[in-house]
Amino acid sequence: MSKPVVVVPGLVRKDALVYLGEHVTIKQWTEKTPMPRETLKEWLKEADALWSINTVKVDADLIADAPNLKVIAQASVGYDNVTVDDLTARQIPYGNTPDVLTESVAELAFTLVAAASRRIVENADFVKSGMWAQRPSNIKGKDLSRSTLGIIGLGAIGISISRRARAFGMTVIYNNRHKRADEHLYMVEYRDRDALLAESDVVFVMAPLTEETYHMFDKEAFKKMKNDALFVNVGRGKIVDTDALVWALNEGEIDYAALDVTDPEPLPADHPLLQTGKVLVVPHIGSFTDRTRRDMAMLTADNIILGLQGKPLKTCVNQEVNYKG
Numbered sequence: 506m507s508k509p510v511v512v513v514p515g516l517v518r519k520d521a522l523v524y525l526g527e528h529v530t531i532k533q534w535t536e537k538t539p540m541p542r543e544t545l546k547e548w549l550k551e552a553d554a555l556w557s558i559n560t561v562k563v564d565a566d567l568i569a570d571a572p573n574l575k576v577i578a579q580a581s582v583g584y585d586n587v588t589v590d591d592l593t594a595r596q597i598p599y600g601n602t603p604d605v606l607t608e609s610v611a612e613l614a615f616t617l618v619a620a621a622s623r624r625i626v627e628n629a630d631f632v633k634s635g636m637w638a639q640r641p642s643n644i645k646g647k648d649l650s651r652s653t654l655g656i657i658g659l660g661a662i663g664i665s666i667s668r669r670a671r672a673f674g675m676t677v678i679y680n681n682r683h684k685r686a687d688e689h690l691y692m693v694e695y696r697d698r699d700a701l702l703a704e705s706d707v708v709f710v711m712a713p714l715t716e717e718t719y720h721m722f723d724k725e726a727f728k729k730m731k732n733d734a735l736f737v738n739v740g741r742g743k744i745v746d747t748d749a750l751v752w753a754l755n756e757g758e759i760d761y762a763a764l765d766v767t768d769p770e771p772l773p774a775d776h777p778l779l780q781t782g783k784v785l786v787v788p789h790i791g792s793f794t795d796r797t798r799r800d801m802a803m804l805t806a807d808n809i810i811l812g813l814q815g816k817p818l819k820t821c822v823n824q825e826v827n828y829k830g
């Protein structure tokens with residue numbers, strides 16, 4: 506019997522593909538240029554599964570001519586490139602990779618908070634450039650102890666960050682759509698968004714990108730923050746209006762920004778954001794450790810194998826169409 510066909514429209518980890526290849530036939534786009542959408546649609550006509558990647562928009566249009574698709578999975582927790590309702594309408598379960606990356610992303614997130622508040626990169630640059638003695642006072646650090654961290658989007662990663670913040674002596678407040686009934690377990694306190702912006706020394710974004718969160722951080726939001734606040738985004742770049750952030754930094758509405766995600770991504774080296782001289786930007790490396798990326802890729806492979814066998818995915822976003830086993 507021929508093996509099911511899994512389309513992979515870009516580069517993913519080889520070890521996971523070797524594992525997946527024991528169960529399926531893999532049809533992978535290996536060119537350096539992005540796979541043209543029309544070619545992907547053509548390949549999907551014969552496919553049983555899709556290993557999606559976050560640069561591909563996965564929606565009803567993409568899968569319209571893919572009658573055999575039984576499962577789609579992607580190696581990320583965020584899925585703003587996927588219109589999950591369109592997959593649900595076709596009874597296709599969609600698997601993402603929560604949990605396995607929680608601690609890695611929280612570690613990177615808190616590393617950004619600590620590095621930015623003590624201006625580690627700027628200070629290290631002074632040593633490298635032989636200017637130690639002339640170091641100016643504008644790269645003096647700020648204390649985290651006895652300061653307040655405000656988290657927008659308190660899910661598993663936010664909770665993990667809050668533990669690290671408490672270890673540094675910070676008070677943690679949060680804003681979600683709804684106050685969490687279990688907030689006492691995490692020693693965090695709910696605030697409405699405006700109160701959180703006004704009260705926080707560090708404003709931390711860890712929300713998913715949705716219609717509601719798109720450009721949530723605009724000029725008005727930055728005006729509500731303290732002038733000496735640190736703004737940190739580890740969620741998605743488009744939650745922030747980048748022009749408004751550049752404005753807020755240049756006008757002194759806020760003090761500094763530390764970003765794992767930007768809009769656009771990749772951020773060009775001559776982008777005005779970098780010219781503010783008040784940012785620490787890293788290239789979307791929240792989950793980018795060898796162990797975590799391996800765990801994410803293996804979980805994605807497992808979700809595809811299970812979906813092809815008509816079994817429940819380990820981690821499924823649209824549980825209503827997850828196989829029942």
Ligand code: DGY
Nearest residue numbers: 581582583790791792
């Ligand atoms: C995700 O998985 O959505 C994160 O952006 C990875 O860093």
